Amino acid sequence: MPFINSKISVKLTEEQEKKIKNRLGKAIALIPGKTESWLMVGFEDDYKLYFKGEACEKIVFVEVSIFGSASKTALNSLTVEICDIYNEELGVPKDKIYVKYSETPNWGWNGSNF
Amino acid sequence: MPFINSKISVKLTEEQEKKIKNRLGKAIALIPGKTESWLMVGFEDDYKLYFKGEACEKIVFVEVSIFGSASKTALNSLTVEICDIYNEELGVPKDKIYVKYSETPNWGWNGSNF
Amino acid sequence: MPFINSKISVKLTEEQEKKIKNRLGKAIALIPGKTESWLMVGFEDDYKLYFKGEACEKIVFVEVSIFGSASKTALNSLTVEICDIYNEELGVPKDKIYVKYSETPNWGWNGSNF
Numbered sequence: 001m002p003f004i005n006s007k008i009s010v011k012l013t014e015e016q017e018k019k020i021k022n023r024l025g026k027a028i029a030l031i032p033g034k035t036e037s038w039l040m041v042g043f044e045d046d047y048k049l050y051f052k053g054e055a056c057e058k059i060v061f062v063e064v065s066i067f068g069s070a071s072k073t074a075l076n077s078l079t080v081e082i083c084d085i086y087n088e089e090l091g092v093p094k095d096k097i098y099v100k101y102s103e104t105p106n107w108g109w110n111g112s113n114f
Numbered sequence: 115m116p117f118i119n120s121k122i123s124v125k126l127t128e129e130q131e132k133k134i135k136n137r138l139g140k141a142i143a144l145i146p147g148k149t150e151s152w153l154m155v156g157f158e159d160d161y162k163l164y165f166k167g168e169a170c171e172k173i174v175f176v177e178v179s180i181f182g183s184a185s186k187t188a189l190n191s192l193t194v195e196i197c198d199i200y201n202e203e204l205g206v207p208k209d210k211i212y213v214k215y216s217e218t219p220n221w222g223w224n225g226s227n228f
Numbered sequence: 229m230p231f232i233n234s235k236i237s238v239k240l241t242e243e244q245e246k247k248i249k250n251r252l253g254k255a256i257a258l259i260p261g262k263t264e265s266w267l268m269v270g271f272e273d274d275y276k277l278y279f280k281g282e283a284c285e286k287i288v289f290v291e292v293s294i295f296g297s298a299s300k301t302a303l304n305s306l307t308v309e310i311c312d313i314y315n316e317e318l319g320v321p322k323d324k325i326y327v328k329y330s331e332t333p334n335w336g337w338n339g340s341n342f
Contacts, residue, residue: 117289158276
């Protein structure tokens with residue numbers, strides 16, 4: 001029951017979006033018990049972002065929302081991979097990428113909460 | 115002090131948006147102490163969403179942000195209603211709807227925190 | 229490692245956006261240990277927002293995401309300032325502004341978590 005949403009300062013091509021989506025689908029398995037078969041992925045490109053007061057060309061803010069919680073080690077591994085993905089697919093400098101984790105005990109799907 | 119924000123993979127007509135907004139305004143009362151008179155509602159339609167690796171036609175991600183906390187029973191009732199709303203108004207399959215709950219002890223309005 | 233994201237019901241000019249960004253960059257220092265040199269800022273204007281069931285002309289929803297936590301006093305001071313900023317720069321009535329705080333112990337940057 002994770003949701004990975006990305007706010008991206010540049011425009012994505014359909015091909016880039018698909019590739020990133022596919023890689024995020026693999027990366028989520030770094031969290032024990034999570035797989036692409038429960039993953040929702042969202043993209044907001046061409047987003048107005050500033051970092052350190054500047055409108056740098058390439059900035060990404062990723063929010064990973066998780067039902068329940070995960071170990072610090074697992075979340076760190078996911079950050080490694082997410083930064084790699086945006087660096088390799090879009091050329092975003094890793095020091096222009098934030099990954100925020102939101103863990104919550106209440107999550108609904110298909111008409112009821114888990 | 116709740117905020118219900120919906121990311122929707124399809125385009126909303128103004129009529130659909132108003133109807134969903136009205137129904138969310140009633141649904142929020144399922145949480146004791148919450149009413150439409152404190153509810154903010156946001157919509158992002160035509161949103162790029164994938165579920166289980168697929169870009170299904172109709173997917174919805176709803177985030178319900180709440181000042182304070184609520185019982186599991188109340189939140190479950192709200193999920194039942196939110197899934198009904200999107201299923202009935204837009205024809206979204208209930209198993210393509212996620213509802214994430216974010217509870218927070220810090221919430222500002224009108225120049226100060228509650 | 230904070231991120232301030234604003235959903236705004238009206239369209240922003242580039243000048244308004246820059247001014248608000250600059251003022252948020254100063255305001256974040258109201259939280260001990262936070263400065264503009266670690267702040268990411270995002271804007272979504274022309275956003276579909278309703279408050280108390282109405283589509284008022286000017287509504288703003290601000291989400292302040294913070295790595296770690298902050299005192300209630302500091303967060304209250306930030307709310308004072310954020311409401312001032314949107315009131316003075318865009319003429320948004322302060323009672324049409326919500327500020328949600330999300331504190332999280334897990335935050336990634338530059339390829340690893342803090």
